[in-house]
Amino acid sequence: MSTPLLQLKDVVAFYRDFQALFGVSFEVRPNEVLALLGGNGAGKTTCLRVISGLLRPRSGSVHFEGKDITRTAPDTIVDLGIAHVPEARQLFPEMTVEENLYLGSQLPRARVHRAQNLERMYALFPRLGERRRQLAGTLSGGEQQMVAISRALMSEPKLLMLDEPSLGLSPKLTEQTLAAVREIAKSVTVMIVEQKVMEGLEISDRGYVIEHGQLVKEGAASQLISDPSIREAYLGL
Secondary structure (H helix, E strand, C coil): CCCCCEEEEEEEEEECCEEEEEEEEEEECCCCEEEEECCCCCCHHHHHHHHCCCCCCCEEEEEECCEECCCCCHHHHHHHCEEEECCCCCCCCCCEHHHHHHHCCCCHHHHCCHHHHHHHHHHHCHHHHHCCCCEHHHCCHHHHHHHHHHHHHCCCCCEEEEECCCCCCCHHHHHHHHHHHHHHCCCCEEEEEECCHHHHHHCCCEEEEEECCEEEEEEEHHHHHHCHHHHHHHHCC
8 A cells, every 4th residue: 555645643623612623534645536525514624724734733743745744834835735725716806817827836846837737727627728818706606616726736736635626516517527626636636525425426536524523434435435324414315
């Protein structure tokens, strides 16, 4: 088994007096799509915020490529190779699609490949190529999600973390977005947080299920898809 790319060990996290994570431990392996699944408020987004340095855990540790990054600043974590696409996308609405993508390539290693990476993004999401001069704030929700994912990829990450990429999208756009994630995973390790449990598992290699800030199940995606308790809890079957 390969050495984990990312490891969380016994992470406890709070928002002021509210405890969001209770000793969470999991790992992301190189070259896989890892799904972190669970209902609204389960603790999925909190895990991503801890990893990307936006929330300091009360205890426990985060290791990336064997290095302890628990107390590392968010900008340094990006430089190390972790890109986080937040649920709210956080684009600059008064800037064009291409200007938003340029912002993702400010790191020295990414700046030298900016032109090539732009073309890669437009090949991955042809709609963005057509709208490269359009203001990001005028795009549809699905197009904005494409911009957010592409901007993160422009930094040439080793790990891409996606928080609810299908949120607010139609079934067709959800299918297209998740298909793009599977394509991205051919060259980048992906961790996806998703409320749509079955859709998330269908594009993943492994998954963890989190409830009330604790991991309750883990396994290969195929095992979790066929797990009766998962199907009952999230599909009502």
